[in-house]
Amino acid sequence: MxxxxxxxxxxxxxxxxxxxxxxxSKSLVSLVMREPDRVSDASRKAVLDAAQELGYRxxxxxxxxxxxxxxxxGVILSDLHNPFFADVAxxxxxxxxxxxxxxxxxxxxxxxxxxxGAIETMLELRVDGLIMLGSMMKVxxxxxxxxxxxxxxxxxxxxxxxxxxxxxxxSAGAEAAVxxxxxxxxSKITHIHAGSAAGSPxxxxxxxxxxxxxxFGKHIRLVKGAFTESGGAKAMTTILESxxxxxxxxxxxxxxxxxxxxxxxxxxxxxxxxxSLVGYDNLALAALPRIGLTTIxxxxxxxxxxxxxxxxxxxxxxxxxxxxLVVPPNLVVRATTxxxxxxxxxx
Amino acid sequence: MxxxxxxxxxxxxxxxxxxxxxxxSKSLVSLVMREPDRVSDASRKAVLDAAQELGYRxxxxxxxxxxxxxxxxGVILSDLHNPFFADVAxxxxxxxxxxxxxxxxxxxxxxxxxxxGAIETMLELRVDGLIMLGSMMKVxxxxxxxxxxxxxxxxxxxxxxxxxxxxxxxSAGAEAAVxxxxxxxxSKITHIHAGSAAGSPxxxxxxxxxxxxxxFGKHIRLVKGAFTESGGAKAMTTILESxxxxxxxxxxxxxxxxxxxxxxxxxxxxxxxxxSLVGYDNLALAALPRIGLTTIxxxxxxxxxxxxxxxxxxxxxxxxxxxxLVVPPNLVVRATTxxxxxxxxxx
DNA sequence: CTAGCCATATGGAACGTTCCAATTGACTAT
DNA sequence: ATAGTCAATTGGAACGTTCCATATGGCTAG
Numbered sequence: 001m002x003x004x005x006x007x008x009x010x011x012x013x014x015x016x017x018x019x020x021x022x023x024x025s026k027s028l029v030s031l032v033m034r035e036p037d038r039v040s041d042a043s044r045k046a047v048l049d050a051a052q053e054l055g056y057r058x059x060x061x062x063x064x065x066x067x068x069x070x071x072x073x074g075v076i077l078s079d080l081h082n083p084f085f086a087d088v089a090x091x092x093x094x095x096x097x098x099x100x101x102x103x104x105x106x107x108x109x110x111x112x113x114x115x116x117g118a119i120e121t122m123l124e125l126r127v128d129g130l131i132m133l134g135s136m137m138k139v140x141x142x143x144x145x146x147x148x149x150x151x152x153x154x155x156x157x158x159x160x161x162x163x164x165x166x167x168x169x170x171s172a173g174a175e176a177a178v179x180x181x182x183x184x185x186x187s188k189i190t191h192i193h194a195g196s197a198a199g200s201p202x203x204x205x206x207x208x209x210x211x212x213x214x215x216f217g218k219h220i221r222l223v224k225g226a227f228t229e230s231g232g233a234k235a236m237t238t239i240l241e242s243x244x245x246x247x248x249x250x251x252x253x254x255x256x257x258x259x260x261x262x263x264x265x266x267x268x269x270x271x272x273x274x275x276s277l278v279g280y281d282n283l284a285l286a287a288l289p290r291i292g293l294t295t296i297x298x299x300x301x302x303x304x305x306x307x308x309x310x311x312x313x314x315x316x317x318x319x320x321x322x323x324x325l326v327v328p329p330n331l332v333v334r335a336t337t338x339x340x341x342x343x344x345x346x347x
Numbered sequence: 348m349x350x351x352x353x354x355x356x357x358x359x360x361x362x363x364x365x366x367x368x369x370x371x372s373k374s375l376v377s378l379v380m381r382e383p384d385r386v387s388d389a390s391r392k393a394v395l396d397a398a399q400e401l402g403y404r405x406x407x408x409x410x411x412x413x414x415x416x417x418x419x420x421g422v423i424l425s426d427l428h429n430p431f432f433a434d435v436a437x438x439x440x441x442x443x444x445x446x447x448x449x450x451x452x453x454x455x456x457x458x459x460x461x462x463x464g465a466i467e468t469m470l471e472l473r474v475d476g477l478i479m480l481g482s483m484m485k486v487x488x489x490x491x492x493x494x495x496x497x498x499x500x501x502x503x504x505x506x507x508x509x510x511x512x513x514x515x516x517x518s519a520g521a522e523a524a525v526x527x528x529x530x531x532x533x534s535k536i537t538h539i540h541a542g543s544a545a546g547s548p549x550x551x552x553x554x555x556x557x558x559x560x561x562x563f564g565k566h567i568r569l570v571k572g573a574f575t576e577s578g579g580a581k582a583m584t585t586i587l588e589s590x591x592x593x594x595x596x597x598x599x600x601x602x603x604x605x606x607x608x609x610x611x612x613x614x615x616x617x618x619x620x621x622x623s624l625v626g627y628d629n630l631a632l633a634a635l636p637r638i639g640l641t642t643i644x645x646x647x648x649x650x651x652x653x654x655x656x657x658x659x660x661x662x663x664x665x666x667x668x669x670x671x672l673v674v675p676p677n678l679v680v681r682a683t684t685x686x687x688x689x690x691x692x693x694x
Numbered sequence: 695c696t697a698g699c700c701a702t703a704t705g706g707a708a709c710g711t712t713c714c715a716a717t718t719g720a721c722t723a724t
Numbered sequence: 725a726t727a728g729t730c731a732a733t734t735g736g737a738a739c740g741t742t743c744c745a746t747a748t749g750g751c752t753a754g
Contacts, residue, residue: 062740105452124407262636289609409710
């Protein structure tokens, strides 16, 4: 038993040890592990018993080497702290597991260089596919990676011919928000946008489109902010100082909405009494007491599942051409929206 | 070039391809990759150039097989969504990377069975060490795992002789909270606890100890809640309905504090005017506008770093006996605490 | 009694590295 | 000239699996 006592951890038993003890060949043991049905009852029992007694555990490293396949899907999260990514990662792990794969997560630390390093590690580890959540890298660089393995870009849109993508229809989300506000009686709806940051342009387009569709083109008003709390706060300050108050504000995401909320609060105005506020992303914090932010939700777990399926289509079904999936978002109504005060209901 | 066109992805070049092209032996190539200094300048350049031209990337799977070491540390997060774990994971990835290791994250989905499965996968993958963040499993089961590799338990205390642990001094944190409240003039401080849930007993002990130390033993009051928002809300309701209001409440964690906050709000009482409130954990949400929760912070990144070091001590320095690290927490003062109203300042 | 078949089981090569003992050859000291 | 030294390099044996072509042996049909 302790025949190698000088080793800190006992040498793990191999398939050969099991074969010896069971009195069969290593090939048979291997077969029992992979396709138990193809083996006679007696052998199967002998092997299984021996494996049990020795505490044998297949060595995935050796298996991967000969199979040239690790059954691992690499996932690079640009930011571990983003709760949106955490949800998506859950969906990924789940879907991967059900198809016999494992997910290996790694953080990109919001830094393209560290992200690049994380990818390099994944490639050395020979993961079978790569899912990038909110990557900070340039698409051309990602396309180079896609020469070695299937890559899916999640949460970013692309028309690439080699990397797949799955994203949310940001335009539709913004439209839904405007539609809802209009249904509540709003017409003076201002949009804080985040410039050309990922996702923002499409949200802006949806906003403008919906405003025009409702005949409120003249009320379109865009204020530059950012995807951050302070970006939202500054933009809101600009709006308040302009003196021309809208009855509703559509923020580019929940963080910005939070900043706007703070600004409105400290100006002594009420939400939604004076101004209705809508965020985007439906982060967990949007549901917190005292916050209760109306926002646009994204089917996160579905996104994860879809990303895995895209990888597996290339791996197991030999798909060659890129696919780009777009899933629709949904509106989540909470406490920061309501009808505008009567005197401003227009008409 | 496309000599294997039928393959979806080009066969990756191996060390042999590089050796051929550089006109040297495979052993030399291997040496260049590992210890470039031991090779003549000419050979080094030839090999590096050849590798570059072929796009060679070392195969970590093959290397791991022969070295019987993967240079990967497995990390099981009981819950990906817990922002506390995300911070710690950051610290782990960072520290591991600096020591030449990679971290492989996996979620336990808050379910002991799935956690068990995640461990099994890690073991098959032959990770070199395992860090468990907030594990839901029994310590005896984890100790069995520790027979195969070094295991560090993080965020849970244990006296185990085989698994290491690193945790926060929960008792000291609760003491610090009480000390601060007393310094503000409070004496009627009530503690909502979470029964025997991980961490709660120590926090309660710290509370009681500090209360006695200040001579407020008679004001010790414990109300059973839980580590959840609803748990905090219910406990707070109990307190309010008792009619005997404390001037300050120490919640078992931030979520519970949030629930308590909601209850106090809807009772029409003010924070901190009527009741000061202290949480525990310093989650990101504690810093949000409108929330501004005073709470006990934990040095998360340090925790991660320490956990990695514990693993590496066993791996690289042959430590045999278990170590249990305890790091001190720190108080973060925000808006939910202040002096009690004058009429209740006691004396 | 022989041929053929089928289910079951086997040995050896391969996967892409690292490790180690052994080889080479230039140079130095005698 | 000869032996010794040293740096640089090499070939072959591992590592623990899977895969594949082949062997074994009992059974059935002629």
